Amino acid sequence: MTDTREPTAQGVAHAARKVAEILPATPLLPLEIDGRTIWCKAESLQPVGAFKIRGAWHRLTALTPEERARGVVGVSSGNHAQGVAWAARRLGIAAAIVMPTDAPAVKLANTRALGAEVVLYDRPGGEDRDAVAQRLCAERGATLVHAYADPWIIEGQGSAGLEIAAQMEERAGGGPDLVVAPCGGGGLAAGLALACPEARIVPVEPEGWDDVTRSLALGRIERVAADAPPTACDALQTPATRPVNFRVLQARCPFGLVVTPAQVRAAQRLAFSALRLVVEPGGAAALAAVLAGKVELGARTAVVLSGGNTDADAFAQVIAGSD
Amino acid sequence: MTDTREPTAQGVAHAARKVAEILPATPLLPLEIDGRTIWCKAESLQPVGAFKIRGAWHRLTALTPEERARGVVGVSSGNHAQGVAWAARRLGIAAAIVMPTDAPAVKLANTRALGAEVVLYDRPGGEDRDAVAQRLCAERGATLVHAYADPWIIEGQGSAGLEIAAQMEERAGGGPDLVVAPCGGGGLAAGLALACPEARIVPVEPEGWDDVTRSLALGRIERVAADAPPTACDALQTPATRPVNFRVLQARCPFGLVVTPAQVRAAQRLAFSALRLVVEPGGAAALAAVLAGKVELGARTAVVLSGGNTDADAFAQVIAGSD
Structure with missing residues (x-):
């Protein structure tokens, strides 16, 4: 948590x-x-x-070297995604972002351009994005970077x-x-x-x-x-x-x-x-x-x-x- | 000059x-x-x-009290116009701006909103804007604030x-x-x-x-x-x-x-x-x-x-x- x-x-x-x-x-x-x-x-x-770049930078710089090595997972329609991706790239941390299939195209493209892995979930279909993110974290030992509850x-x-x-x-x-x-x-x-x-x-x-x-x-x-x-x-x-x-x-x-x-x-x-x-x-x-x-x-x-x-x-x- | x-x-x-x-x-x-x-x-x-606000400010603040009292005349398709109008309003100087009839509507509107008098000239028809401005200056004793030759x-x-x-x-x-x-x-x-x-x-x-x-x-x-x-x-x-x-x-x-x-x-x-x-x-x-x-x-x-x-x-x- x-x-x-x-x-x-x-x-x-x-x-x-x-x-x-x-x-x-x-x-x-x-x-x-x-x-x-x-x-x-x-x-x-x-x-x-x-503004999401602010929180992402404060969060990712607070990770231990061990946590950084295991990567981070974010959940976002796009702005937090780009913030996490930007901070992760600058710090050399692997980042996966759980994004909805119906996110604005520009946000999907920008997140990928920043080097993050984008994992899509079906928001219109009611898929639970937090469950997707938690599964990724469990599989990889990655740290969840929540968009706001942190x-x-x-x-x-x-x-x-x-x-x-x-x-x-x-x-x-x-x-x-x-x-x-x-x-x-x-x-x-x-x-x-x-x-x-x-x-x-x-x-x-x-x-x-x-x-x-x-x-x-x-x-x-x-x-x-x-x-x-x-x-x-x-x-x-x-x-x-x-x-x-x-x-x-x-x-x-x-x-x-x-x-x-x-x-x-x-x-x-x-x-x-x-x-x-x-x-x-x-x-x-x-x-x-x-x-x-x-x-x-x-x-x-x-x-x-x-x-x-x-x-x-x-x-x-x-x-x-x-x- | x-x-x-x-x-x-x-x-x-x-x-x-x-x-x-x-x-x-x-x-x-x-x-x-x-x-x-x-x-x-x-x-x-x-x-x-x-950027036109920069030159306008430097020019208008350099005017003597007597020059300020007689006002300024600018010539512009809109950006210099707004720069002069902005500086003039802030300094309490009367400003008239010679603008083309085919200037973007937003520039005409913004210049008027800043309190300047807009004097239109017929650019597409080939009217000489400098002549219009010089006539205004002569009539009013106003200072010409040229858009660049100054x-x-x-x-x-x-x-x-x-x-x-x-x-x-x-x-x-x-x-x-x-x-x-x-x-x-x-x-x-x-x-x-x-x-x-x-x-x-x-x-x-x-x-x-x-x-x-x-x-x-x-x-x-x-x-x-x-x-x-x-x-x-x-x-x-x-x-x-x-x-x-x-x-x-x-x-x-x-x-x-x-x-x-x-x-x-x-x-x-x-x-x-x-x-x-x-x-x-x-x-x-x-x-x-x-x-x-x-x-x-x-x-x-x-x-x-x-x-x-x-x-x-x-x-x-x-x-x-x-x-």
């Missing part, structure tokens, strides 16, 4: 130092909405196009929050008092909560995949419905958060927010035209919530644009559309 | 200090092409979506080169030995030449608008043909460079390069998929030349992605295409 210790603010600080050694801070771009400035953290500009992963993702805080101190006169972030399993949101103890943290999920929002409201972990609708936000398609995430989220997030597909597309279009950024649907969820006026802005609001891996045809359709 | 003094390396250093006070360095993103890493300077991420503008654009040098020193073990940049009138290329005295500087122009390339080959300033073909690279559509630019370019650039529309589109697609950046056609010209193998790479090659202001429909068509 990878969730046997609690993630800590000290761990986030440690992760941030390690990340800063190899990755420059991603830009924090100001964006005016209705006359107010919000600050957009462009994690889509990481080398793998998503204290190192949470701490690593939190390093984005320390960058935001430093950048806003310099440019906005103080750290963030509100951080809005896309939420799948809750790894990023939990990390940001540890990194920014004085900010409100608001996780945002796509319609039908609102397990964290419902879990926060009910005070216990809820799963998405078995017949959850398809969503363009493949990066946020997780069936349920886990205790190691939920303990942090419950302590720090009074509520989550849900955005519709049209709101996500509007946010992608704004990121395109006003920031000149390619943001994937899941990566635009937090901006979608802000743009739709679903959360009262803070004096210093940060919004995470968490990823930019999207197929060209899908992106072309979004930006050429107007709904 | 604004080209009565020569731009200098000291002026570039001064501009860089002024720019750094208000704008964080744009990211320098590594990109692998055929197993080699080049470094892409993402000027498309400036607040106005282009030592302050050249020095300001050069600040991008000092950022590149500092970023590559830290991450690539030394400053650039090759800098490839899109070229319209030659303001950016001349500024980079002053900023990076030890690098080869290669300006890149779109087919039919290759006046600088021909001027370098012939040793004298040449104009584009009166019947130059239409180009998607509106930002690089300048009829001729000027002596203040050409003196610098001639001393430092052995040659220029020309790229085709298809090569530009391929570069836009690569920037989309591998860097998750929205780059406009003119902004992708330098990357297009590198991608097409038109220049021998250096040990440390920098490529400027100079702008990202492009209409959604046009961009959608490019990334969804494959030619």
Whole structure:
């Protein structure tokens, strides 16, 4: 098990130092909405196009030489996959990634291009990806690198929050008092909560995949419905958060927010035209919530644009559309 | 006249200090092409979506209080327009921008949104934009802020080169030995030449608008043909460079390069998929030349992605295409 210790603010600080050694801070771009400035953290500009590189680096560098020699197994629709593959290649570790057959083509191609072995599972058909991953780990003695239910992963993702805080101190006169972030399993949101103890943290999920929002409201972990609708936000398609995430989220997030597909597309279009950024649907969820006026802005609001891996045809359709 | 003094390396250093006070360095993103890493300077991420904000800031902050009170006039298809408008708004200076009727809609809209007065001229019909601008200046006593034939503008654009040098020193073990940049009138290329005295500087122009390339080959300033073909690279559509630019370019650039529309589109697609950046056609010209193998790479090659202001429909068509 990878969730046997609690993630800590000290761990986030440690992760941030390690990340800063190899990755420059991603830009924090100001964006005016209705006359107010919000600050957009462009994690889509990481080398793998998503913040996932942070947690993967913190996790893989914490492995022992023996663990490194036996390799790692990841489970991901694509962004965590690329993060693990990138970190593994840099450290000379063999990586296998369990990915759904219906992952965006660009994510499958990029993961393979980074040298990882891709093991497909049948998500639409209901195959259990965790079972596939655990079988691989058992066969190979490899270490499972969970996409979110892991204290190192949470701490690593939190390093984005320390960058935001430093950048806003310099440019906005103080750290963030509100951080809005896309939420799948809750790894990023939990990390940001540890990194920014004085900010409100608001996780945002796509319609039908609102397990964290419902879990926060009910005070216990809820799963998405078995017949959850398809969503363009493949990066946020997780069936349920886990205790190691939920303990942090419950302590720090009074509520989550849900955005519709049209709101996500509007946010992608704004990121395109006003920031000149390619943001994937899941990566635009937090901006979608802000743009739709679903959360009262803070004096210093940060919004995470968490990823930019999207197929060209899908992106072309979004930006050429107007709904 | 604004080209009565020569731009200098000291002026570039001064501009860089002024720019750094208000704008964080744009990211320098590594990109692998055929197993080699080049470094892409993402000027498309400036607040106005282009490097033009640099020269405009250096120029407008150098005006006297009396000059500021009488306002400025710019001439631009859109990126210089937005740079001047942005700087003018921040300094409380009235700005009028002479723009072509066929400028991209997004550039017209953004310039107006920044509070500038837009004065349209008939580019397709052959109206002389400089004459329109000079008439405005005469009527208002305003200062002409030329898009490239101005030592302050050249020095300001050069600040991008000092950022590149500092970023590559830290991450690539030394400053650039090759800098490839899109070229319209030659303001950016001349500024980079002053900023990076030890690098080869290669300006890149779109087919039919290759006046600088021909001027370098012939040793004298040449104009584009009166019947130059239409180009998607509106930002690089300048009829001729000027002596203040050409003196610098001639001393430092052995040659220029020309790229085709298809090569530009391929570069836009690569920037989309591998860097998750929205780059406009003119902004992708330098990357297009590198991608097409038109220049021998250096040990440390920098490529400027100079702008990202492009209409959604046009961009959608490019990334969804494959030619």
